[in-house]
Amino acid sequence: MAKSRVVYVCQDCGSEQTKWAGQCPDCGAWNTLSQFVEAGAARGLGGARRGGYAGAVAELQTLDQIDLAEVPRFSTGYSEFDRVLGGGVVPGSVNLVGGQPGAGKSTLLLQVMCALSQQMETLYVTGEESLQQVALRAHRLGLPTDKLKMLAETSVESILATAAKLAPRVMVIDSVQVVHCEDVPSAPGGVAQVRESAAQFTRFAKAGGAAMFLVGHVTKDGTLAGPKVLEHIIDCSIMLEDEGDSRFRSLRAGKNRFGAVNELGVFAMTDRGMREVRNPSAIFLSRGADISPGSVVMVVWEGTRPLLVEIQALVDESMGSNPRRVAVGVDQNRLSMLLAVLHRHGGLQLGDQDVFANVVGGIKVAETSADLALLLAIVSSYRDRSIDAGLVSFGEVGLSGEIRPVPSGGERLLEAAKHGFRRAIVPAANVPRKPVEGMDVVGVSSLAQALDAL
Numbered sequence: 333m334a335k336s337r338v339v340y341v342c343q344d345c346g347s348e349q350t351k352w353a354g355q356c357p358d359c360g361a362w363n364t365l366s367q368f369v370e371a372g373a374a375r376g377l378g379g380a381r382r383g384g385y386a387g388a389v390a391e392l393q394t395l396d397q398i399d400l401a402e403v404p405r406f407s408t409g410y411s412e413f414d415r416v417l418g419g420g421v422v423p424g425s426v427n428l429v430g431g432q433p434g435a436g437k438s439t440l441l442l443q444v445m446c447a448l449s450q451q452m453e454t455l456y457v458t459g460e461e462s463l464q465q466v467a468l469r470a471h472r473l474g475l476p477t478d479k480l481k482m483l484a485e486t487s488v489e490s491i492l493a494t495a496a497k498l499a500p501r502v503m504v505i506d507s508v509q510v511v512h513c514e515d516v517p518s519a520p521g522g523v524a525q526v527r528e529s530a531a532q533f534t535r536f537a538k539a540g541g542a543a544m545f546l547v548g549h550v551t552k553d554g555t556l557a558g559p560k561v562l563e564h565i566i567d568c569s570i571m572l573e574d575e576g577d578s579r580f581r582s583l584r585a586g587k588n589r590f591g592a593v594n595e596l597g598v599f600a601m602t603d604r605g606m607r608e609v610r611n612p613s614a615i616f617l618s619r620g621a622d623i624s625p626g627s628v629v630m631v632v633w634e635g636t637r638p639l640l641v642e643i644q645a646l647v648d649e650s651m652g653s654n655p656r657r658v659a660v661g662v663d664q665n666r667l668s669m670l671l672a673v674l675h676r677h678g679g680l681q682l683g684d685q686d687v688f689a690n691v692v693g694g695i696k697v698a699e700t701s702a703d704l705a706l707l708l709a710i711v712s713s714y715r716d717r718s719i720d721a722g723l724v725s726f727g728e729v730g731l732s733g734e735i736r737p738v739p740s741g742g743e744r745l746l747e748a749a750k751h752g753f754r755r756a757i758v759p760a761a762n763v764p765r766k767p768v769e770g771m772d773v774v775g776v777s778s779l780a781q782a783l784d785a786l
């Protein structure tokens with residue numbers, strides 16, 4: 333029998349070390365290495381090193397010989413959820429659903445599972461809540477409760493034995509942090525337990541074709557506690573994020589072997605459970621009739637669709653010697669960079685002003701297409717003049733004050749026109765050849781031109 337091997341795994345970055353150390357040599361975190369005993373089977377090239385290759389010779393195929401049958405998928409019943417998964421649930425896939433406690437992971441999955449249970453065999457394993465709690469919630473939400481099989485169990489061996497007998501097509505483990513494998517000595521929730529449990533669930537999913545949803549809690553700073561080490565095992569990692577205090581929740585794919593990443597689905601937590609929001613632009617745009625200075629609507633690209641969001645800036649005389657630069661929802665460094673560009677190429681000196689920038693609705697914008705709208709918002713706030721409510725903007729701003737095009741300009745403009753915007757200030761290269769109906773599109777190629785157009 334192969335010897336088992338002891339490794340030390342960092343709880344933060346998941347790297348493996350052969351020796352214990354106080355500080356992880358890879359990510360530099362302190363006191364994060366913990367012991368992990370790896371079973372010896374199938375490890376290394378022991379046989380090869382001894383000269384003979386003992387295994388059977390497998391048959392090889394070139395890519396074009398592989399059957400390209402469409403990945404069969406089924407719908408969760410929620411188009412926003414399907415979209416994030418890449419178009420529905422793939423049988424045999426392992427999906428990690430992460431989020432802070434209270435985000436609504438259990439509620440959403442319970443709703444999905446109750447609906448799916450009407451068409452196929454389903455199993456919901458709850459390790460955190462009692463069966464009564466789950467039943468009470470399902471009852472209160474008015475979900476169909478007669479077909480979904482429930483199991484309150486935390487032993488992985490027992491869960492899989494039960495599942496093997498039932499052969500469900502979809503299965504939820506709520507959560508992966510409370511289950512434990514008998515042959516792993518450490519406590520549930522630790523790296524070793526989480527990793528081994530997930531590996532066993534994955535093996536089960538791949539062998540039997542059951543789609544698996546593993547619930548994982550994340551810590552305050554947004555990283556998956558422990559399950560960071562899972563990312564290479566699972567097929568799809570989706571996060572359910574709270575948008576601050578609001579009742580809106582966004583579902584986002586961080587990794588997806590079957591679809592696009594950064595796809596966004598929007599839900600609202602209501603007293604009747606999670607409701608999907610089919611037209612998110614409408615909620616992020618709930619502006620009143622009078623628009624105050626410093627507010628501009630921009631079109632950002634989320635996964636495979638455009639989204640209209642309001643960006644606000646507040647420029648105010650600074651009281652301290654160090655003016656403040658606060659960015660919420662956009663990158664702080666980008667804000668500083670834009671202020672420098674505004675100074676050099678727009679002639680606007682904001683060195684003695686505090687500047688605050690905020691993306692409304694708690695959305696986080698990672699793309700550079702927000703640059704131009706942010707600049708316009710800053711100028712609007714500084715001059716204390718509101719921007720026309722019917723105006724949208726997007727575009728990247730370069731260091732020499734040039735306005736650069738962004739991908740999918742045409743679709744962004746169409747989305748804005750659909751929501752009744754009549755004017756757009758966009759990069760010159762993004763102006764479509766065919767005019768957009770009902771919209772006056774102004775193409776600009778430099779900061780000066782943009783400020784003129786305003």
Ligand code: TYD
Binds near residue numbers: 432434435602603604
């Ligand atoms: P839950 O699904 O238990 O969160 P998670 O599994 O991610 O920890 O959601 C719990 C929160 O949602 C809780 O704070 C109450 C709220 N909630 C509602 O507002 N309406 C509802 O219909 C339900 C079921 C929960």
Ligand code: MG
Binds near residue numbers: 460506
């Ligand atoms: Mg829960």
